[in-house]
Amino acid sequence: MSKNPSYTERFHNEVGDIYFNLRSLTYGDTTKGIAYPIIKDGKVNAILIGLVNPQRDWVNFIVVKNDSPEVQAVIAKFQNFYNSPSTTSRKEPEQEEAIQEIIITAYDSIPGPSYVIYQPYMDYGSFGGFGGGMSGGANLYGGTGSGSESPEENSQNPCKNAESSMSDANTILKNSEIKQKMDAVLKGKIQASNEWAVAIGEKSNGDYEVTSAVEQNEDSGAIPTSQLTTSYIGDGHSHSGGRGNPSGGDLYGMINSLAISSPNLKYRFVYGNSDEGTSEVYALVISNATLARQFLNQFPKDQNYDSQNHSFKEDSQLGIEFYKAFVYHQSGTYDNTSGEAYDSKAVAMAYILDKYNAGISVAKADVNGNLKKINTEVTQVTIPYSGVKEGIKISKCP
Numbered sequence: 001m002s003k004n005p006s007y008t009e010r011f012h013n014e015v016g017d018i019y020f021n022l023r024s025l026t027y028g029d030t031t032k033g034i035a036y037p038i039i040k041d042g043k044v045n046a047i048l049i050g051l052v053n054p055q056r057d058w059v060n061f062i063v064v065k066n067d068s069p070e071v072q073a074v075i076a077k078f079q080n081f082y083n084s085p086s087t088t089s090r091k092e093p094e095q096e097e098a099i100q101e102i103i104i105t106a107y108d109s110i111p112g113p114s115y116v117i118y119q120p121y122m123d124y125g126s127f128g129g130f131g132g133g134m135s136g137g138a139n140l141y142g143g144t145g146s147g148s149e150s151p152e153e154n155s156q157n158p159c160k161n162a163e164s165s166m167s168d169a170n171t172i173l174k175n176s177e178i179k180q181k182m183d184a185v186l187k188g189k190i191q192a193s194n195e196w197a198v199a200i201g202e203k204s205n206g207d208y209e210v211t212s213a214v215e216q217n218e219d220s221g222a223i224p225t226s227q228l229t230t231s232y233i234g235d236g237h238s239h240s241g242g243r244g245n246p247s248g249g250d251l252y253g254m255i256n257s258l259a260i261s262s263p264n265l266k267y268r269f270v271y272g273n274s275d276e277g278t279s280e281v282y283a284l285v286i287s288n289a290t291l292a293r294q295f296l297n298q299f300p301k302d303q304n305y306d307s308q309n310h311s312f313k314e315d316s317q318l319g320i321e322f323y324k325a326f327v328y329h330q331s332g333t334y335d336n337t338s339g340e341a342y343d344s345k346a347v348a349m350a351y352i353l354d355k356y357n358a359g360i361s362v363a364k365a366d367v368n369g370n371l372k373k374i375n376t377e378v379t380q381v382t383i384p385y386s387g388v389k390e391g392i393k394i395s396k397c398p
Helices: 005-014 069-083 158-173 176-187 248-260 289-298 317-330 344-355
Strands: 022-027 032-040 043-052 059-064 196-202 208-210 231-238 267-273 279-286 334-336 360-365 371-383 387-396
Touching: 022 069, 032 069, 043 069, 158 176, 158 267, 158 279, 158 360, 158 371, 176 196, 176 208, 176 231, 176 267, 248 267, 248 279, 248 289, 279 371, 289 360, 317 344, 317 371, 317 387, 334 371, 344 360, 344 371, 344 387
Parallel strands: 231 267, 334 387
Antiparallel strands: 022 032, 032 043, 043 059, 196 208, 196 231, 267 279, 279 360, 360 371, 371 387
């Protein structure tokens, strides 16, 4: 935080200030945790938890804030001590206090950090993973899949499989009508307090129709397809002040709409802020609708997605794989040959879609505005000063 003043200011504005006069230490069988309160306007607003791995060579800091009784009990305990005269006067030495146990899930195969079972700011508003997400809303963002058909994992060339659909996505993104009515408009909305969305239709002569941008909620909304007079093929939306990586809600909203009412839907463009504070564009691109529907059947929304927290359920089959890749990237246990800086959740999303051959790609626009598919796999990678260990390998298609 000392090296990134803009991040520190944003943390202060959106979450609060870390109060180091109070702390709580928690010891598990292998993992040690330390918790500090985060203060905003004189109240404990959240908790900063540092988890030290068994090797004692890595600490993973996570901001935790939700309405679960366990987390609220910890916040209340810190609030009581923060309000006490001895603490507020800051004349007493720093003291440790036992608080209600914080349950953690430690992935034995990951030598770095552990992951807190209570949701941190994962797609929570605009902070934390800087996600946000289009979830909830009308038919486009509701419902669940069913069935148990399991597509085999993809053993073919992922770039070749996505080549045609990615080329089409780039054609759309660089179309003059799209650039004027979607690209320019949504890039201008990434700092807005709410998300904004447009729908894209295709005319019989191949031209594109773009609706006016419609204001949504802070972290959810519905695509304005009712404004279209042509076939609905894609859409775009902004993440209010957050990163542009597609959220779990974006994914499920898209494939649910594909399966129920929009058989021609192929493209979802997401606009947000990069870590450097500049605009960035990610996209979900469907290359195989049949595989996408099978993916929905194999991983129904109600079993794998938490609509309240806008994130994948950690104990679901999909969530376990998603967070494994997420933690690898967050901990620096990865080999990235793409030359691009990706959000950790974008990497994790690309990983689960590739692993389960979902027929959907995650792409990010490079400095020239060209969308490039993100490729990921969990394998042995070489980490500087740490040697060879299991991690995530990242590349992009040409």
